[in-house]
Amino acid sequence: xxxxxxxxxxxxxxxxxxxxxxxxxxxxxxxxxxxxxxxxxxxxxxxxxxxxxxxxxxxxxxxxxxxxxxxxxxxxxxxxxxxxxxxxxxxxxxxxxxxxxxxxxxxxxxxxxxxxxxxxxxxxxxxxxxxxxxxxxxxxxxxxxxxxxxxxxxxxxxxxxxxxxxxxxxxxxxxxxxxxxxxxxxxxxxxxxxxxxxxxxxxxxxxxxxxxxxxx
Amino acid sequence: xxxxxxxxxxxxxxxxxxxxxxxxxxxxxxxxxxxxxxxxxxxxxxxxxxxxxxxxxxxxxxxxxxxxxxxxxxxxxxxxxxxxxxxxxxxxxxxxxxxxxxxxxxxxxxxxxxxxxxxxxxxxxxxxxxxxxxxxxxxxxxxxxxxxxxxxxxxxxxxxxxxxxxxxxxxxxxxxxxxxxxxxxxxxxxxxxxxxxxxxxxxxxxxxxxxxxxxx
DNA sequence: CCATAATGACTGTACAGTCAGTCACATGAC
DNA sequence: GTCATGTGACTGACTGTACAGTCATTATGG
Numbered sequence: 338x339x340x341x342x343x344x345x346x347x348x349x350x351x352x353x354x355x356x357x358x359x360x361x362x363x364x365x366x367x368x369x370x371x372x373x374x375x376x377x378x379x380x381x382x383x384x385x386x387x388x389x390x391x392x393x394x395x396x397x398x399x400x401x402x403x404x405x406x407x408x409x410x411x412x413x414x415x416x417x418x419x420x421x422x423x424x425x426x427x428x429x430x431x432x433x434x435x436x437x438x439x440x441x442x443x444x445x446x447x448x449x450x451x452x453x454x455x456x457x458x459x460x461x462x463x464x465x466x467x468x469x470x471x472x473x474x475x476x477x478x479x480x481x482x483x484x485x486x487x488x489x490x491x492x493x494x495x496x497x498x499x500x501x502x503x504x505x506x507x508x509x510x511x512x513x514x515x516x517x518x519x520x521x522x523x524x525x526x527x528x529x530x531x532x533x534x535x536x537x538x539x540x541x542x543x544x545x546x547x548x549x550x551x552x553x
Numbered sequence: 554x555x556x557x558x559x560x561x562x563x564x565x566x567x568x569x570x571x572x573x574x575x576x577x578x579x580x581x582x583x584x585x586x587x588x589x590x591x592x593x594x595x596x597x598x599x600x601x602x603x604x605x606x607x608x609x610x611x612x613x614x615x616x617x618x619x620x621x622x623x624x625x626x627x628x629x630x631x632x633x634x635x636x637x638x639x640x641x642x643x644x645x646x647x648x649x650x651x652x653x654x655x656x657x658x659x660x661x662x663x664x665x666x667x668x669x670x671x672x673x674x675x676x677x678x679x680x681x682x683x684x685x686x687x688x689x690x691x692x693x694x695x696x697x698x699x700x701x702x703x704x705x706x707x708x709x710x711x712x713x714x715x716x717x718x719x720x721x722x723x724x725x726x727x728x729x730x731x732x733x734x735x736x737x738x739x740x741x742x743x744x745x746x747x748x749x750x751x752x753x754x755x756x757x758x759x760x761x762x763x764x765x766x767x768x769x
Numbered sequence: 770c771c772a773t774a775a776t777g778a779c780t781g782t783a784c785a786g787t788c789a790g791t792c793a794c795a796t797g798a799c
Numbered sequence: 800g801t802c803a804t805g806t807g808a809c810t811g812a813c814t815g816t817a818c819a820g821t822c823a824t825t826a827t828g829g
Contacts, residue, residue, distance in 0.1 A: 386776045495759040501748045505725045512724030532717045540756035541718055543711040602810040
């Protein structure tokens with residue numbers, strides 16, 4: 338019992354250290370990009386020695402993979418939780434966009450490189466880990482897809498290629514992240530969210546003048 | 554005269570070599586990512602010695618920057634040319650989407666990494682070149698923006714935040730590139746294009762008065 | 770006082786960038 | 800035609816450096 342408790346305490350400590358290092362990794366990558374992020378600098382940022390990093394991670398690749406994965410899971414997990422609370426598909430999508438954009442502020446460091454430098458999704462030379470990353474990404478899109486599908490089922494959304502629209506919506510949100518990360522917009526998050534929602538719901542066509550000549 | 558002609562010939566030869574090396578760079582990057590792309594491998598791919606690369610480019614960074622820049626300019630240039638031929642804003646957007654997606658096939662190698670590993674837009678440590686890249690990107694979005702703005706002016710598009718919709722459209726297209734690069738879709742390009750167009754024009758809401766036919 | 774965590778000097782390696790040397794070809798003299 | 804000589808494009812072995820990963824040593828706390 339005492340022993341089990343002791344083990345647990347060690348585990349907690351270990352987990353805490355792991356988190357600390359992963360957070361430091363995110364900060365360093367956000368500052369220098371994947372390219373310029375060395376284990377030494379991560380250690381410095383975490384205020385530990387380089388060797389210590391290797392007590393918690395096998396190698397550099399595992400460290401960076403874990404950092405990205407933790408970030409994705411944190412993000413999608415929180416979105417999922419908050420969105421699920423909403424009732425109707427429309428409310429859910431509203432929530433989805435709002436929460437996503439809000440979180441982009443919280444996880445600024447993480448997104449700055451995850452989204453701008455997303456090579457982790459591409460062919461990582463000899464790492465099947467990348468495939469798992471892709472799975473996480475696809476799972477999130479699938480989550481969005483189901484919300485929209487629900488909307489179609491109950492009739493608030495018109496029948497259309499749901500797979501595609503889920504994808505487009507996700508890309509649009511990602512695009513907003515990017516604009517923010519690059520400092521290209523000063524719009525408040527809520528405004529971005531409502532613009533996005535409006536576009537996604539209504540499109541850009543002038544419905545009244547749909548097939549007609551413009552008024553001259 | 555003879556001398557001037559000789560000089561011209563040398564220039565042409567030089568330009569040819571430069572192109573060859575840049576193309577090789579794209580192929581290598583497509584295969585190994587920016588990370589795994591070394592000057593040695595580029596030289597190998599171009600079937601020249603490593604030293605030769607340095608006869609045409611100051612250093613690795615200049616080489617890679619030039620490769621990306623050439624790619625962006627090729628792409629946006631071709632899109633611009635073809636889109637400008639169309640008359641109405643709707644036709645122009647149709648063209649934009651179609652041509653973009655078609656080109657993604659032509660420039661497959663280039664897009665595979667430009668779009669999946671886009672760190673070149675992010676803070677390149679000590680390179681103001683990155684800013685120029687950003688300019689090219691913004692110019693393209695602005696080009697789209699103007700088409701949509703035209704559409705609003707003549708009344709086919711409803712008044713809305715045009716800056717945002719241009720941006721969203723571009724991101725949606727980029728997303729399609731990505732899906733293709735990752736091999737996540739087997740849809741023909743034309744189908745992707747019409748789905749995208751339909752979504753962008755009409756949104757997903759079920760309009761109360763539906764006299765609509767999907768735009769194709 | 771032992772066990773475990775942490776350290777940082779050290780090693781090996783990969784790669785950017787250099788440069789002395791080679792080679793292919795052009796020009797011109799005979 | 801053929802040899803001599805000049806030119807510069809091209810080469811690849813070499814150098815310096817940055818960095819991943821190791822491990823003998825030291826600190827800590829239970």
